[in-house]
Amino acid sequence: MxxxxxxxxxxxxxxxxxxxxxxxxxxxxxxxxxxxxxxxxxxxxxxxxxxxxxxxxxxxxxxxxxxxxxxxxxxxxxxxxxxxxxxxxxxxxxxxxxxxxxxxxxxxxxxxxxxxxxxxxxxxxxxxxxxxxxxxxxxxxxxxxxxxxxxxxxxxxxxxxxxxxxxxxxxxxxxxxxxxxxxxxxxxxxxxxxxxxxxxxxxxxxxxxxxxxxxxxxxxxxxxxxxxxxxxxxxxxxxxxxxxxESQKPVGNFLPEDTACLQWLDARPRRSVVYVAFGTFAVLDPRQFQELAEGLELTGRPFLWAVRPDFTTGLDKAWLHDFQQRVTGTGMIVSWCPQRQVLAHPAVGCFLSHCGWNSMMEAATNGMPVLCWPYFCEQFLHRGYITDVWRTGLAVSPAAADGVVTKEEVRSKVDKVITDQGFKERARWFKDAASRCIAxxxxxxxxxxxxxxxxxx
Structure with a gap:
């Protein structure tokens, strides 16, 4: 009973x-x-x-x-x-x-x-x-x-x-x-x-x-x-x-998970992949979407990017087709993915995130450095944990003139987060601390x- x-x-x-x-x-x-x-x-x-x-x-x-x-x-x-x-x-x-x-x-x-x-x-x-x-x-x-x-x-x-x-x-x-x-x-x-x-x-x-x-x-x-x-x-x-x-138990996702990305990650070198996800509310205008996409391309690193169907509207179809052709083999774009399993995968070395709290807890539990791109609500406060308190990552800085995060900014910050040993060490400490708390x-x-x-x- x-x-x-x-x-x-x-x-x-x-x-x-x-x-x-x-x-x-x-x-x-x-x-x-x-x-x-x-x-x-x-x-x-x-x-x-x-x-x-x-x-x-x-x-x-x-x-x-x-x-x-x-x-x-x-x-x-x-x-x-x-x-x-x-x-x-x-x-x-x-x-x-x-x-x-x-x-x-x-x-x-x-x-x-x-x-x-x-x-x-x-x-x-x-x-x-x-x-x-x-x-x-x-x-x-x-x-x-x-x-x-x-x-x-x-x-x-x-x-x-x-x-x-x-x-x-x-x-x-x-x-x-x-x-x-x-x-x-x-x-x-x-x-x-x-x-x-x-x-x-x-x-x-x-x-x-x-x-x-x-x-x-x-x-x-x-x-x-x-x-x-x-x-x-x-x-x-x-x-x-x-x-x-337990990781296979459903947690109430609103979109079906594309598990093919896990096999894609299996073929990537350890800690080489940039994982990008903005949750369910964030929306980027076409220009910002293009800057982010081209910034990921500029890094020269493999990336896995979760792009919801409603993440942006009005994209130039010719540009999008050309971009997808250029990054074939380097980048994988899915509509939604099993994030807990992705962040636990040994191929992932950096998480570009909107700083939703579930994502922050998943990053901490997996010892993952974070590049912060908050969108709204409490996400700006959570950015402060990453950059000022935990010191396990950095935040993007929009251009002062128009508020757009440029492709050069994306490339620069991704490179800094994924290569910085201090971020990695402190992220590992939080992983161990989280494990101790639930043990x-x-x-x-x-x-x-x-x-x-x-x-x-």
Whole structure:
């Protein structure tokens, strides 16, 4: 008999689904029954991308879905519209789902393990007598800054609408990445018109977090010692990366993985390949795409590049055909790939990344130097970990005149990151530190045991 029925609810975006799916696999392994709730649109994407047929491919995780409040043809990458819709509509649907599961004979939901970005669900859970665990999917430093909003307003750094009153670099404490006030996550995620929706969500979630009995996050002690010192109530249980035979378990990808790239990597020399991936939200205009492509070509190094179908639009087809012909045999372009396995492959020597937190944890776990190219939200803060705190890589610098990262900049920074011995040594140290944290007796393993024990009560 299962220890208890747990409902898991992510924010409806790829970078939030993945760590909670990884956590769900661990909970199933510890004897819990898990129902994973996606929005209807994302549920369909996950099912379509499963490497095996149907939901049985999730190894015991039950999949469920509820509407997000948007019409089928509306743009779900417009985060202000998405947040406004789900904040208004999803509460009733979640409550209905819980009732339907009980009516169908499923065990009563005992716990909600909810993404803190979906704080509204905590109120639904408390109303239904369901206990709440708050899960934070990105860096603890990001949450620390959000929890400090009242102090930042009181100190005159921010106004009451979340906009900076002063142009300065913030650093909450030693070991926490510096961040310029112009790059605060709630201000750089959407166009200014949508900022009030994002800032309101952040402030509301700070308040609703008090409904949770425990707060856990996908990080580890050595990675963010400064942030955990400031907020010791946030328990790191990561990196939440399945390993060994577990690496074949699906983690809720929205696009099918092209595993042919692994065989391509097998034929490349050790630590020679530049792996390039920008997550699921980043979009480059045609000029920037061309500069990046030609910069990779200029390095003269083999590269593996994940290019989503919607990564750019309006490319000159003749240019693209010519580029692909020139890099045949040197570069491989795929729409999506098994990133965990790619970063663990001995042929990969550098990761050019948008600095999403899952990617940062995967890089750290595999001792991978990183070239940072943040796109939005908390990714600029994560860049600070790589460049200023961990010192395991560099960041690209856009040209001052037009903000474009040139091909020469790409070539230069790739060469520096992939050849620098200091980056390699420090990246290996983080790999060892991450391994110690999740091993028996490690800090993350201890916190995870505390977490499981609470869920078992």
């Amino acid at each position: 299962a220890k208890g029925h747990i409902m898991v609810l992510p924010f409806p975006a790829q970078g939030h689904v993945v760590p909670l799916m990884e956590l769900s696999h661990r909970l199933v392994n510890h004897g819990f029954e898990v129902t994973f709730v996606n929005t209807e649109v994302n549920h369909a994407l996950v099912l379509a991308a499963l490497p095996t047929s149907g939901p049985d491919g999730l190894h015991g995780i039950h999949l469920a879905s509820i509407p997000d409040g948007l019409a089928d043809d509306q743009d779900r990458k417009d985060l202000s519209k998405l947040i406004d819709a789900f904040s208004t509509h999803m509460s009733a649907h979640l409550e209905k789902l819980v009732g339907e599961m009980e009516a169908a004979g499923r065990p009563r939901v005992k716990w909600l393990v909810g993404d803190l970005n979906m704080g509204w669900s905590f109120e639904v859970a408390v109303k239904l007598g369901i206990r709440v665990c708050s899960f934070w999917p990105v860096s603890a430093a990001c949450l620390a800054i959000m929890l400090n909003i009242p102090d930042l307003i009181q100190d005159g750094v921010l106004n009451h609408k979340g906009w900076p009153e002063r142009e300065e670099t913030l650093q909450l404490g030693p070991g926490v990445p510096p961040l310029h006030t112009s790059l605060l996550s709630w201000n750089n995620t959407v166009a200014p018109a949508g900022q009030p929706t994002i800032f309101q969500l952040v402030c509301q979630n700070n308040r609703l977090n008090d409904l949770a009995e425990i707060v856990v996050c996908n990080s580890f002690q050595e990675a963010e010692a400064g942030a955990f010192k400031l907020f010791p109530g946030i328990l790191p249980i990561g990196p939440l990366l399945v390993d060994g035979g 028996k007796g490690g800090s993350s393993q201890h916190n995870f045991t505390t977490f499981v024990d609470l869920l078992s009560k």
